[in-house]
Amino acid sequence: MTDPHFLTIAEASKLIATRRLSPVELTEAYLTRIEALDRLLDSFVTVIAERARAEARAAEATIMASGPVSRMHGIPYCLKDIYETAGIPTTAMSKLLADNVPTRDSYCQEKLVAAGGVLLGKNATWEFAHGGPSWDILYPPARNPWNREHSPAGSSSGSGAAIAAGFSPATLGSDTGGSIRGPAAACGIAGLKPTYGLVSRRGVIPNCFSHDHAGPLAWTCEDLAILLQVIAGHDPEDPGSANVPIPDYTAALTGDVTGLVIGVPASWLDDEDPPTPETKAAFEAALDVFRGLGCLVRPVNLPPLRQYDDAKKTIAVAELFTIHGKDLRTRPHLFGASLRYRIIAGGLVRAEDYINAMRLRTDLARAMQNVMQTVDVLMLPTAEPAGKLEPIPPSSLFTRSSFTTPFNVGGNPAVSVCSGFAANGMPFSLQIAGKLFDDATVLRVGDAYEKATPWRQKRPVLAVTETA
């Protein structure tokens, strides 16, 4: 059997259901590994070992008596430290929330508790899921398990690192411009930004209301499907929540993608923001895999990438200031320098500018949906392989465009999967985006790719005593 800490959710849940794996032993395996190795990565800011052991014992007793209530029953997981957890600190890595202990669980945490999951702790994030990496906030930044000198990207940085390192098989992050898909890409795992409104944001500390998405990170798309099944659904307490039917996401993973039409945003990749030759080669190789699986690949044209970034970031800086204005006015010294720079000018954005950015968002979202009607999915690299973990100019937020933000603007589901490894050992990434509320197809395509390629067989090595 695979080392328990490297079992996927799908594998572990089968073993638990057939009583060949104890949730107590599985939880202990993760806690032991976190205790021994997380000092190398700083992927957790809070570990709740005794509570996790108690939850595991309770799960085991229930499963032994009456069987599992879900595929997450007895499965350990963690949460980005912006998900509110009753009785457990929720800091967003900010000195401003150093003493924050919520009294109510976030919607997603409630769902995971009801599904019988075992919470291990809270993951590192960039401050308030926006500014970073930072060395002047509550905790140090997480590191990349594939190379500790490299960045796990952000803002769900600890989430990405923890999954790749085998500290947990499941975690939830948040994605406002790419903060699930970026860390998933950097850490060589799978991360899904669901359709806007599919997963409730209630109890997730906001970054930018109009673009925030809650979603899962795991080793495989199959595991993402299991997690999405638990957390997707209508929540009347989230004004952005959609009341739509929830399909069986794991049943959708047929492995068959024959005949699917894949659109490639040609002008973004060829003209506006060409990837490095190494990344482009990895992307072309991934497209060849899909051609081999019976897909048709063709170019599509979308509005300029820059417009998606300008609309989103103008909206975001105004919304962020609205959220943090009081603290900026009264105790600006408690913000990390990176976050403060990124939101300080938001108070100077005029209402007219904000609304015109929202009008542009309407145009861009419509353009995205029009193109999506001509294809089944879009594909492009998620990001370049992760660079060194080092301070980056906070101005880069405003000057660099990204391949992830357009799907926050459009609200479309998008997953990042591992698509190989660069010469320096860092993971390549492939982004697959789909039609609104067609998260099942996005996961089906990602799952088919993972099963057709060898990339899920390789894990990072954290200590000299480990072997890949």
Add this chain to the structure above:
Amino acid sequence: MTTMPSDDEIILLARQAGLDLPAQYLPELIEAYGNVRRMIERIPTGRPHGDEPAHVFVPAKFLPVGD
């Protein structure tokens, strides 16, 4: 592009927004505003009167839970 406000004008705009920052934060405010302003200048204007933004009020979203 319209003329970028001077440093003193940016500080005044911030004060009007209720942001009376200690001097140590003014250089980052001025630099950050320059970046934000350049973004805003690229956003199209001159739209039709009835052109609604992405977020509109949907009253059904605010019915009491259980209704």
